[in-house]
Structure formats: structure tokens, C-alpha cells
Amino acid sequence: MEPQNWTTVTEFLLLGFSDLPEHQISLFVLFFTMYLINLLGNTIMITLIATDHHLHTPMYFFISNLSFVDMCFSSVTVPQMLINIFSENKAISYTSCMAQLSFFINFNGIEVVLLAVMAYDRYVAICNPLHYPMLMNKKICLCLLGVCWLSGALNSLLHTILMCRLSFCSSNKIIHFFCDMPPLFKLSCTDTSLNELMIFTEGSLFDMVPFLFIIVSYIRIISTIFKTSSVSRRSKAFSTCSSHMITVTLYYGSIFFMYFRPSTSYSLEYDRVASVIYTTLTPMLNSFIYSLRNKDVKVALKRAISEKILQRVCSVA
Template identity: 50%
Template sequence: MNDLLKPPEENFTALMEFILLGFSDVPHLRWVLFGLFFLIYTMILFGNGTILLITKIDPALQTPMYFFLGNFSLLEICYVSVTLPRMLIDLVTQRRTISFIACATQMCCILILGAIECFLLAVMAYDRYVAICNPLHYPLIMNHKLCTQLLIGSWLSGIPFQVGQTLQIFSLPFCSSNQINHFFCDIPPLLSLACGDIFVNEMMVYIAAVLLVLVPFLLILISYGKIISTILKLPSTASQAKAFSTCSSHLAVVGLFFGSAIITYLRPSNSYSSGTDKVLSLFYTIVTPLFNPMVYSLRNKDVIMALRKFLCK
């Protein structure tokens, strides 16, 4: 009787590796997708790399705002490099297999970098709040020491929790299937493969999403609530337009990243859909890093001037 209750022997071998199905349901678009994602990856590296470079070398951009922007561009390069190269290799080779350790490492890196992005966006919102609501005290408050501390805090904040969450998820028995219907190792598709009681794991995902995604998002909303209140009190329309222009780029990135991330990790597990999850994941892993340099350069005169000087040199 006990033998009947045990999973088949071959199901345990699935723990050695997973299969990332990715876009295998559209094999006729294989090379089209490869060309598209390769172009996107190149644009992300070039765009964010350029922003990172000019914020380091241009004297006019040596302010807290551009200090955080440069580090945000570096983060975007790291974030997209965890998923896109692997996806490109899978599209070319059609192997799609990923080892158990590699899958856990990829997930851990994505979760940590995602948490860093949430906190860094909150820090950037706080920087705009101080600049607009307390302009006279801005150089005193946002000094180099505080900026460095905020940056280090953002980079270290999510590491312990996300490492623990990764270990917890990969300690589950995956005895039903080893096929992940996704283009990278993410929490929702992996939990759908786990057998046994995953209630605790789902609760940990919700807790992590609230602490590492929702709390920074609420802090951003509070900052921008005070910013908008201050802007509306400015005497001239020109002053209001200038103040709004310094915030609009950041708000666009915040809306794109947090909107897709909150829907992915805070929606009920019974409403999980692999197709929807892939689309949402494309937004916060690829679309946001792609549009980050565009929205910050096209709507920022200082960045445009720095780019012109850099290109002339």
C-alpha cells in the first residue's frame, strides 16, 4: 500500500533539470523572435550603458538625481542579462533544458534585482520630493553620504529575504512535471509544478510582494502626493510645467514596472495563466529596461545636452 502512495521513480529524476518551454508553442516564429529579442537586448545594453557612462563623466550630471539614474541603468543591464541571453540561446539551440541549480540561481538573481529596483525607484522618488518640496535644503539633505547609504541600502535590502524564499521554493518536491511554461525560472510557474501543500510558500510570496513591492510603491505614491501638492501651489504655469517635467519620466517607469509586478505576484494563485504571466513578465523584465533610457533622455534637457557633448567628443 505504501508503494502505491509513492511517486514513480522517474518523477524524482526531474529534479536534476527543468525544461523552459518559452515560446515553443510558436516554432514558426523562432528566428523572428530571436532577431527581435537580440535587437532589444542590444538596445538595452547600448541605451542604459550610455546613460551610465554620461552620468559618470559629465560634470553637469554630478547631482544626486543622476547619481541614482546611473545606478538604475546599471541595475537594468544586470536585470535583463539574467533572462535575455538564456532565452536567446534557447531560441537558437532549441535545447531549453536548465539544471536545477541554474534555475534556482536565475530565480534568486531575478528576485533580488527586482527588489533592488523597487527600493531604488522609491529612493529616486524621495530625491524628487526633497528637490521640489525642500529646494533650499536639498544640497544639505541629499549629501553624498546619504546618497551612498540609500544606494547601499537599496542594493542590500532584498537579499536575505529573497535568498530564503528561493531556498524554500526549491526545497519543494517537483514530482508532477519538469516543464516550466515560461521563458525563465519564475515563482508562479514553478509553484504550479510543485506537489503537496504549498500554502506556506504562497503566503511567503504574498508577504514578499507586500514588503518588497507594495511598500516601496506606497512610499512612491506618498512622495508624489506631496510633490503634486507642492507643484500646484507654485505661482506660475511655467514653474509648474518645469517641476512636472522632472518627475514625469520617473513616473512612467514606476507605472510600467510596478503595475506588471503587482499583478504578477499579488493576484490569486487560482487565476494564474501561463500566457498572461509571460506577457506581464516581458513588461517588467524587458520593456522597462528598454524604455528607461528613452524616457529619461527624451524628456530631460540635461541628459540631451550631455549626450550631444559626448557624441561631439
């Protein structure tokens, strides 16, 4: 076989929303606003949990970490997308593209496992309340958080190594607003079957095992709640668990639509919408879901505002 004249790709073009030139300003304002709300909302949540001793519990410890991961997750993709909307040069170097992909997979993996850990926390709190202080002490919480970060890092390392073994040639145009695996596969001039196999085996297990764990946990939780005679306790349990389930539904719904469906059903418009939901919308909404639907957080926020006002009054006086 004669060698093919391939030109090795050293940079990619993130075309993103370049096919919608008439909506560039609207898209920039929309995504920039969502990103700022994400940063502001999650920063407030982290600060509130860190400074209010009433919120120093395992549940809020994991919520604060979820807020931090949400900020990092969006920061991997959104700033580059905002720059590219108005920039004539939409190029991203090969190294930067692989780095973006690696961090994207990493924070995605952390969030997947963290949502399962949060479900376990609620399961223990509601189904085994007497053993909760022992089963969810500070040491165990730190170990569970370590498992989240280690799992995300190992999953990211695996897929990044497999991606780096691919060669890219000819076209370097990525029909997406960030470096993701499916769009990159389309540009590869080498066999991507191993990469795709790992997505549908290891990737499926990595996402499905935590998801099934969450489902089983909440089946047990709901069963226990219905057996509770106290109306106030039942209402509080439903309120806390419903916030988590809304987050899980939004997050997993968009991921399943994006990655676990036949390639023949690929649609640029629908895939972009799904990507925006789990990279931009869901991280922005999480802080509001856990604050507006949570009585303890609202009380802590009012307390923090009252203390701030009191301090200003005292300083003026």
C-alpha cells in the first residue's frame, strides 16, 4: 500500500455556533449571563456553608463540593466558547484541546460519583438515622470525597491516553463548541474502534453504576418515607431528596441523550442543546435548586444578610 500524504493536525477550529451569525450577540449575552450566575450562585453557596456552623453537616459538605465541581466543570468549556463567539480566530492548539478534554472528563466523572455519594448520604440519614453519626463521620466523608476525585482522575486518564494515541489529519474543523470525544473521532484518520468500545463499556459502567445506585437508594428512601408517621419529617425528607433528584434528572438526562444513543440519530442542533444543558444550564441551576428548595439554606442566608446589615449599622454608629 502506498503511503498517504497526510498533514498532521497541530490545531483545531472550534466552530461552535458559527453557523448562527445572526444570533452571535444574543448567544454571547445568554451564555455569559448563565456563567456569571453559575459562579456567583455557587460561590455564595460554598461561602455560606463554610461560614455558618449550622450547615457543617455531611450533606452540606457534599453540596459545597458539588458547587465547586460545577464551577470548574463550566469553566473548562464556557470561557473558550465565549471567546470563540466573537473571535475570528477560533483555533485551539492540539495540546490545549487534549487538556480541555481531559479536564472535562475529569470533572464530569467527579460529579457522577459525587451524586451517588450524596444519594448514599441521604439513604443513611433517612433509613438508618441512629447510625448516621457513625457511618457518616468526618473521616468517612473525606474518604468518600477522595473516591470521587480519584475516580474522575482515573477515568479521565484512561480516555485521554486513548485519545492521544489517535492521529488527526486533513480536516481540523470541530463542529462543536469544545473538544469532546465524538466530534474528535470524526476527524481521526486512525481506527477509533477501541476508543468507542471503551466509551460503551467502561464509560457506560462508570455512568450507569452510580446511576443505578442512586435509583436503588431512592427507592429505599421513598419506601422509608412513606412508612414515617410524622408529617413534618416526611415533608422535610421529600423536600431534601427532591432537590437531589431534580439535579440527577437534568444531569443524567442530557448525558444519556448525548452519548448513549445510536449514531444514526445524530443531530447538530439537538446535540448542542444537550451539551449546553449539562455544561452550562445544570451547573447554574444546582445552587438554586439546593438553596430555594432548602429551608436550612434560606435561614442561613437570611442570618448572614442580617449579620452583615447589623455590622454596617454598628460601624456607622
